[in-house]
Amino acid sequence: MILHNNESLNRETTLEASNGKHMKALEVFTYSIHYLYTRGFGGLSRKELVTKILATVTCSGS
Numbered sequence: 001m002i003l004h005n006n007e008s009l010n011r012e013t014t015l016e017a018s019n020g021k022h023m024k025a026l027e028v029f030t031y032s033i034h035y036l037y038t039r040g041f042g043g044l045s046r047k048e049l050v051t052k053i054l055a056t057v058t059c060s061g062s
Contacts, residue, residue: 013025037049044052 009025011024011026014022015025015028016022036053
């Protein structure tokens with residue numbers, strides 16, 4: 001949620017973890033999507049996964 005209101009996002013945007021380490025926001029996002037794809041949605045097909053993600057983005061965008 002830290003990035004939600006940040007209007008100056010770019011490929012070099014970094015985040016600071018609670019332990020003080022810095023990591024690119026793009027890497028965090030990439031790992032998150034990978035986790036959801038491989039483990040979070042278990043037996044869903046690719047089409048079902050895309051449908052769920054789009055529904056989530058559409059609902060949270062309003």
